[in-house]
Amino acid sequence: MSESFPRLHARTRRFTLGVPRGFTIAPDGSRILFLRTKGGSDAVTCLWEFDVASGRERLVVDPRTLDADEENLPPEERARRERSREQAGGIVGYSTDSAVTTAAFALSGALYVADLRTGDTRRLATPGPVIDPRLSPTGGHVGYVTGGAFHVQDLDGGPGDGAGRALATPEAPEVTYGLAEFVAAEEMGRMRGYWWSPSGDAVLVERADESPVRTWFIADPANPDRPATEQRYPAAGTPNAVVELFVLGLDGSRVPVPFTDEYLVTARWDAHDLLIVTMSRDQRSMSLFRVDPATGATALVRRDTDDAWVEVVTGVPGHLSDGTLVWVADADGGRRLIIGDAPVTPPTLQVRDVLDVEGDAVLFRASGGDPAEIALWAYRDGGITxxxxxxxxxxxxxxxxxxxxxxxxxxxxxxxxxxxxxxGAPRGHISSHAERPGLDLRVSLIRAGERELSTAVILPSGHVPGSARLPVLMDPYGGPHAQRVLAASGAFLTSQWFADQGFAVVVADGRGTPGRGPAFERAILHDLATPVLEDQVDALHAVAAQYPDDLDLSRVGIRGWSFGGYLAALAVLRRPDVFHAAVAGAPVTDWRLYDTCYTERYLGHPDEGHYDASSLFGDAGKLDRPLLLIHGLADDNVVAAHTLRLSSALLAEGRQHSVLPLSGVTHMTPQEVVAENLLLLQVDFLKRSLGITEDLG
Known part of the structure; x- marks a missing residue:
């Protein structure tokens, strides 16, 4: 008997295992370093090398040979993996010197260095569990964080270096050196807290003091003998961590780099300049500074402002070979690549991120007329191709x-x-070992409604058009910084499985989602509820008009996770005339309980008065449709208090609902049995709630 999709989906970590990732190309283009598990159900990530001339792969490091204990990861490493949504174990990250001859990585808190020419791997002695090891560009040293202190170790075993030396030691338990604070990792895409100088003789290091941040307690009610986990969580309107920067020399020097903005967005230290990017607390201003490493003095290079918010784009700043600045900014209605001071992409091409800057060329991703498509572009000699x-x-x-x-x-x-x-000459391919999902995809991408919303319609694989009107399942995310409608089969695997259970599944990206330009994204300013819900309704009705004989609008369910969970609960609370049942997974229910950087970007400070209109609590008395709330009790991003408080509000109003608490589960729900049964339980709930008694699958 073949394995069910829910079991396969869970065992393969959503079909991410076995997929090559984390690529680093040697400067001469001869070799490519990458990460990949050995199989589609193998969760141990190995380090590999691809030889460009021969097209052959070589296993460089298999963690199984290093006797690693993945069950006892340092708490800081578990937090980093949660922030990066890491699904696998083993070598989940690595760094190299600029020549890509040596790699460093942490494994179960131990520090390893591999010689990429010989494959020899050695473990280095450290005073404690290691977080985020990074080699200096010259390859002579490796930096890392342990116990909140930033350490540097001489790989040549210099006199007195031993197990490394601390260049900065925390002055209090709430202080760390060299680690990104929570909001930087969760909301700005910055997973690192230090940057080497090109010569390897100094490091720009972040000092984060979390003492102003309020302490929350994440308890495990299923195990009352265990103490609650203390977490510093910067909820909207409350203090953030205090972030400072220092240039630390290997000679023991320490130079402060002052800045006044609330957020450190990123930094870049190359042969041309040391640059830092900062952002104001209200996120309407982003500043790029040039830093003198010797004195810490800063000089403003450019400042971008916006009446709503400025957008953080990964991969910039950078420099062309002559030192010309590479940047991305919103101008003339589009998100554009900026070279020097001049935009070089049209406003109709929305730049997603910058991938590489080499010499006078820039590799970047962008979307044109269709946000579901993300293409790869290159800038060179004043033009793009x-x-x-x-x-x-x-x-x-x-x-x-x-x-x-x-x-x-x-x-x-x-x-x-x-x-x-x-x-330009083909040199082969790097293999993927991912499992095949075994589904027959029936996905159609359309533009729906007056706003031409990017929408996917997924029908059961055996459905004959016009033969039956199917119950409908809306399957959105619907919020900022994420898309569900993409021209990629992997985006619709779970949706297709739901369709094969007898639903017509509709996935729509409404206002606030990326890929259609700044104005479309900013339509949710000060209101995270009304535009996104209106667009789900509009997309549903537009699809029904296009498929009049296939959709039954008297039986419409909606499911989602995180922002999608919020949207699902919002739908049955505010539009029960349209939505007849909802599954809300890990929903944000009161935006005052979510973090500063994300929430204040869209709703401002709580004192400005925009939060109640986007909260679910005021609608609790309106619920008259089946609602299933699901939440991991170990979730440190959208904490379980969101679901528990909404449940209390619904109970106070006498409104029937269901709550499924998941003991020990985080926001990612990586556990196999949990992930498998969650899909099965959702289908069962939706069928019962929509009055579907016959076997539609």
């Missing part, structure tokens, strides 16, 4: 030394393909 294939899809890539790596996901093919070329 399409790098990825013309086929509609979602593309990513890296480039160095004439070698171009392109990853591709399309609707017409399963999984991810990785193609490698050198100076």
């Amino acid at each position: 399409l790098v990825s294939p013309a086929e509609s899809g979602v593309y990513n890539g890296r480039t160095a030394g004439g070698t171009l790596l392109v990853t591709a996901q399309t609707l017409g093919s399963e999984g991810t393909t990785v193609q490698v070329s050198h100076h």
Whole structure:
């Protein structure tokens, strides 16, 4: 008997295991370092190398040979993996020197260094569990964090270096050196807290003091003998961690780098400059500064402002070979690549991120007329060219030394393909070992309603158009910074499985989602409820008009997780005339309970009065549709208090609902049995709630 999709989906960590990732190309383009598990159900990530000339792969480091204990990760490493939504174990991150001859990584808190030429791997003695080891560009030293202190170790075993020396030691338990604070990792995409100088003789290090941040307690009610986990959580309107920067020299020098903004967005230290990017608390101003490492003095390079918010884009700042600045900013209605002071992309091409800056070329991703498509582009000599294939899809890539790596996901093919070329000549591909989902995808991408919302319609694989009107399941995320509608088959695997249980599934990206330009994203300013819910309703009705004989609007369910969970609960509370049942997983129910950086970007400070309109609590008395609330009790991002407080409000109003608490489960729900049964329980709940008694699957 073949394995069920829910079991396979859980065992393969949503089909992410076995997919190559984390690519680093050697400067001469001869080799590509990458991460991958050995199989589609193997959760141990190994370090590999691809030889560009021969097209052959080589296993560099298998963690199984290093006797690692993944069950006893340092708490800081568990937090980093949660922030990065890491699904696997083993070597989940690594760094190299600039020549890509040596790699450093942490494994179960131990520090390892691998010689990429010979494959020899050695463990280095450290005073405690290691977080985020990074090699200096010259390869002579490795930096890391342990016990909140920033350490540097001489790989040549210099006199007196021993197990490394601390360049900065925390003055209090709430202080760390070299680690990104919570909101930087969760909301700004910055997972690091230190940056090496090009010569390797100094490091720019973040000092984060969390003492002003309020302490929350994440308890495990299923195990009352265990103490609650204390967490510093910066809820909206409350203090953030105090972040400072210092240039630490290997000679023991310490130079402060002052800045006045609330947030450190990122930093970049290359042969041209040391640059830092900061952002104001209200996120309407972002500043780029040049720093003198010797004195800490800063000089403003540019400042971007916006009446709503400025957008953080990864991959910038950077420099061309002559020192010209590479930047991304909103201008003339579009998110544009800026070279020097001039935009070089049209406003109709929405830049997603910058991937590599090499010499006078910039590799970046962008969406044109269709936000479901993300293409790979290159800037060179004042012009831009399409790098990825013309086929509609979602593309990513890296480039160095004439070698171009392109990853591709399309609707017409399963999984991810990785193609490698050198100076335009194909050099083979890096294999994916991911499992095949075994589904027959029936996905149609359309533009729905007056706002031409990017929408996917997924029908059961055996459905004959017009043969039966199917109950409908809306399956959105619907919020900022994330899309559900992409020209990639992997985006719809779970939706197709739900469709095969007898539903017509509709997935719509409404206002606030990326890829359609700044104005579309900013339509949710000060209101996270009304526009996103209106767009789900509009998309549903537009799809029903296009498929009049296939959708039954008298039986409409909605499911979602995180912001999607919030949207699902919102739907049955405010539009019970449209939505007849909802499954809300890990929903934000009161935005005052969510973090500063995300929430204040869209709703401002709580004192400004925009929170109640987006809260679910005021609608508790309106519930008259079946609602299933699901929440992991170990969730440290959207804490379980969101669901528990909404449940209390519903109970106070005498409104029937269901709550499914998940003991020991975080926001990611990585546990196999939990992930499998969650899908089965949702289907059962939706069928019962919508009055579906016959076997539709």
